[in-house]
Amino acid sequence: MASSSGKKKDKGPEKVYVQDSESDDDGVELSFFDFSQETFKPTLNSCDDPFLNLLCDESLLRSGIDRMRADTSQPESNETEHPHFNEVGVEYRVHDPSMAWDQMRPVLGDYYESTEQLKFALTNYAVKNGYQLYFEKRDRIRVIAKCGKHSQDALPCPFRVAAGWKYNERTFQIKSICETHLCARNYNFGSLVTSTWLAKHFLNDIIMKPKLSLVEMRFSIHVSMGQCQRARVEARNLLEGKLEEHYARVWDYAAALLQSNPGSTCKVGVHVNPGGVNYFRRFYVCFKNFKDGWIRGCRRVIGLDGCFLKGHVKGELLTAIGRDADNHVYPIAWEVVDVENIDNWNWFLELLVDDLDLGSGNGLVVISDQHTGLLGAVSQQLPYVEHRQCARHIFANFRKRYTGLELKNLFWEAAKSTVEGDFLVVMEKIRTITKAGYLQLMKRKPHTSCRAYFSPGFSCDALEKGISESFNSMIIHMRKKTFDHYARGN
């Protein structure tokens, strides 16, 4: 232990405890505490080093440095309570970057991998406690942080942390610290809180809630809207860097599904590039219990639909939804795809036909919207299926040009007709009102959405794909998550 007021460069009431006499080769400027001029009571440091704890003990400060030297030569009886202390020497705490941000605080001797990591931890500590930290020095080999740069208090805050790079261990270490604060808490942090810090701070929140509002970001920290905006952009850039990780987990997720659901179908489709790099294309899942249940006890009716995935990963979800004996939603299979097109629908239906043994579609009803890729794939994979088109979808297109309550009522009267004659009479009424509208409806094959033309025996008179849309809205929160989340099981 070295002590010298001559080496003390910082003026004022600052009090610093020094861990060790460091050699000059680490380029760290150390500050030393002058015990002879002691006038204030330090707080007790809770360090894992018994020597340092003794150093911070008030009674020892009073009794002088010689006694302290003598005491440290005799290990304390409760030495076993310090897991980082061993007979070879003192083992200091290695900073854990995954710890909760509001638990971070500088401790003498802590190891950090870089100045950036130390700065991030100190900023967390300052934000949590409302300390006005600033960095007097911050470069590749040293960091000196102090408190209360613009403080109006009579006494300047004595808090100070000095850390330096240890060349032999290639590690950053806190080499001296004064933990006492005399400053008033202030949550306006100025330049301490940067958009980069905000981006890291809110990264997990943005993963869980991609549309995290700027107001929510400002809820706990006094920063400008502009900073929040920049932080959100930076956080998304950080996430983009993690996209590869998300997609890399698709194989783990598929393996986990098959392990816990033997007999299920789980397929991953990729784009194989000439360079040997594979890009995600599609991912199909059909659980064994779902397919067995559908074959055994569900109506022979399947709703096919595509919806967008939320969150930063994007992509679309194709689903096959059945109706059970109670006419309730029964999920059968789903596929995550890069885009909804005929190729992906073909792949989906090919696997679905295999799983449910649908043959060419005889004795089966499919209800869907009029997506071109979907219509093409159904006609290729299930040529004999009774393909009902969602009446609401047809009406949504019709009303774009032909508005009015009369036409709306006539449209639904035609769709809900249970006899062909009624259907034709109502369609004639539409023709007298608007011939162009009538022709547009006839071009859309209105009989595919009219009950009069539905085959009996399916116990299902549904003329819209409401059951698929109900399922899509039920899983709205899951649509925001990524394979990485699923693979981790949350």
Ligand SMILES: [Zn+2]
């Ligand atoms: Zn302070």
